[in-house]
Amino acid sequence: MVEIISYIFIVVGLLFDLFGCLGLVRLPDVYNRLQASTKCVTLGTCSILFGLFLFRGFTASGIKALLCIVFLILTAPVSAHAIARGAHISGVKLWDKSVCDRYEEDKEAKS
Amino acid sequence: MRRFRWVIGLLMIVALILGLIFYPPASLLEWQSISLMRFFFILSLCSIFCLYRILRGPTPADRIVAIDILGILVVGFCAVLGIPTGRPWYIDIGIAWALQSFIGTIALAKYLEGKGFEE
Numbered sequence: 670m671v672e673i674i675s676y677i678f679i680v681v682g683l684l685f686d687l688f689g690c691l692g693l694v695r696l697p698d699v700y701n702r703l704q705a706s707t708k709c710v711t712l713g714t715c716s717i718l719f720g721l722f723l724f725r726g727f728t729a730s731g732i733k734a735l736l737c738i739v740f741l742i743l744t745a746p747v748s749a750h751a752i753a754r755g756a757h758i759s760g761v762k763l764w765d766k767s768v769c770d771r772y773e774e775d776k777e778a779k780s
Numbered sequence: 781m782r783r784f785r786w787v788i789g790l791l792m793i794v795a796l797i798l799g800l801i802f803y804p805p806a807s808l809l810e811w812q813s814i815s816l817m818r819f820f821f822i823l824s825l826c827s828i829f830c831l832y833r834i835l836r837g838p839t840p841a842d843r844i845v846a847i848d849i850l851g852i853l854v855v856g857f858c859a860v861l862g863i864p865t866g867r868p869w870y871i872d873i874g875i876a877w878a879l880q881s882f883i884g885t886i887a888l889a890k891y892l893e894g895k896g897f898e899e
Binding site for chain 2: 679680682683686687689690691693694699702703706709710713714717718720721724728729730733734736737740741744745747748749751752754755756758759761
């Protein structure tokens with residue numbers, strides 16, 4: 670029973686990985702691609718690792734999988750935010766049909 | 781013409797997935813569970829998508845995003861490999877790779893801002 674639940678978690682994680690990478694190919698803009706592919710981390714790989722934890726239980730590899738989940742959840746939004754900020758500062762244009770750009774308005778209001 | 785090219789690409793991807801699921805290579809049939817092998821193939825398909833974006837990214841930011849996601853996918857590879865083989869040190873490789881990928885992504889983002897590292 671526990672094995673079936675862990676398989677379900679792993680399949681859900683793989684589906685999120687696949688859709689995130691499909692969005693990385695398909696979407697038109699750096700920011701859109703970042704928004705699609707960050708779902709790979711928290712829902713995809715963390716779900717695979719949680720499936721591994723359910724499969725192994727409280728053994729060495731299971732507890733290491735839990736540690737890896739905590740580390741990924743702490744670090745992945747930080748790196749995504751750093752990439753988006755760096756791209757906006759280095760002057761990557763938004764897509765033509767983008768609606769609003771609050772960071773540009775903030776920079777104009779400060780200066 | 782553009783839609784025609786999209787249809788041909790989709791057909792090729794679907795044929796690749798179906799072929800890998802239903803007719804796997806014989807050298808990989810020695811694994812414990814056949815479904816885990818399919819998980820491995822799906823992850824390699826995702827990494828092929830990431831490699832496409834690394835090759836054809838119009839700006840450096842696209843390539844950095846793809847490199848970040850590729851590092852995350854390697855952690856998934858290590859987790860999937862740790863299940864059928866039963867060796868606990870695969871997930872150690874995953875933890876080390878996640879740490880190194882995070883530091884590398886932060887360094888590349890600082891490079892993208894055009895500032896020095898001493899700030």
